[in-house]
Amino acid sequence: MKRLHIQGIGVSEGIRIAKAYIYKSSREACSDSSPDEELIPNTPAAIDAELIKLREAKARCAEQLEELTEKAKEAVGEEQAGILAGQRKLLDDPAFYPKMEARVREKLEPAPRAVAEMVSQVASMLESMNNDYMKERAADIRDIGSRLLACLSPGETHGLTGITEQVILVADDLAPSDTVQLDPALVIGFITRTGGATSHTAILARSLGIAAIVGAGDGVDGIEDGDTLVLDGTAGLCIARPHEAEAEQYRLRMQQDLERRQSLEEYAARPAMTADGARVEL
Template identity: 85%
Template sequence: MKRQEIQGIGVSEGIRIAKAYIYKPAQDGGADDSPVSQLDTPAAVDAELHKLRKAKADCAEQLEELTQKATKAVGEEQAGILAGQRKLLDDPAFYPKMEARVREHLEPAPRAVAEIVGQVASLLEDMNNDYMKERAADIRDIGSRLLACLSPGHTHGLTGITGQVILVADDLAPSDTVQLDPALVVGFITRTGGATSHTAILARSLGIAAVVGAGDGVEGIKDGDTLVL
């Protein structure tokens, strides 16, 4: 049996042994699979704006429900992470820019979301400040949720876990982390992330062992591999 050692940043204490569960979100905060390249009529623009506003309302409702769930699970202070995301939807420097792209650039709603999310997240990631860099994860989390709300049939969250596992992911959004059941997800390891990320804070609050920033080594892990975290 081949043994591989992967190193990352330990952000939540614990020693866990379980099978790997590879997690790939249904939607990515930078994705855009819209078949329409540009809107060609005022009616089409109005229709996209209506879709975008409904997605925002649905997203806000989901975040409010998650905040209530998080308050019960980890307390009001940590639940404030999700409440902050909800407030960000009303930030004049964020969501209104998506509507502006639909109106002024004639872009379909998914493309407008992906463009603004990408711009804001990249701006934060380019800052010479680790805290601000890691806030980009919150921006991409909101973008992923908005895109899921715009795409019927897509879900945002974790399903299919029936036994104890160690989650393996490129990254884990705060709104996904707070939904983890510590009885099933006993630990997780991510390719990216840092010690001060909201995901790391929530993992500690939930008592889930976690290693982040493990790099490309996680790509060699397969579903069902036995992991010692």
């Protein structure tokens, strides 16, 4: 197959070369609001059963987010872990989760449909705003909706657990709760169809030291699982199936970048101080 040149938004610097790993997120389930008609709760007992399922899913979701928050504190620090802590708080927001229960009671919607419809409604509202920061918060809403739906179907497996070698992840999008679980020793970079420079996913990628490109659009469709990828997170450039000479050139640049980073590490623990002894807070 031919070499493919993909341009996106570089959000976490670094050059990486590895095989592509196509990741299919479960987030698409949030848009599936058409459960079978026989699942519609049309009796008091059936409504109560759906509410119990929804509350149990919320409890599981809250527990998972609390565990992920603690993991994030160790991986990227307390400040960035606040991204997931914020999702946990959202579950208790009176303008969010309680309206899902209301849809079950008043609209006779099954729990998955109630979640999907509420998530779609809130995310669409954010995406319609004339503010890039607020638009990108829609991804956080869809993330928590995806987790709630997964908790309603606990038998599903997670698509990130099968990674056993260094890869570059290729996805439509990565949720913050996905990103914080990435092992930088294995997932050394990622490229996504959507996303922006101020997204929580971009922030976490920088904290983890994972080279990343977002907003690459339909260009990701040309990447196949196992393709060799060159990822330049600084330039926002991804090359699929590069020529050997080109790949070798990027390997040299990658090694130079690694050596530069290692040389800077010795300064990381030193106090920020000018030559004349003035301390600077960073």
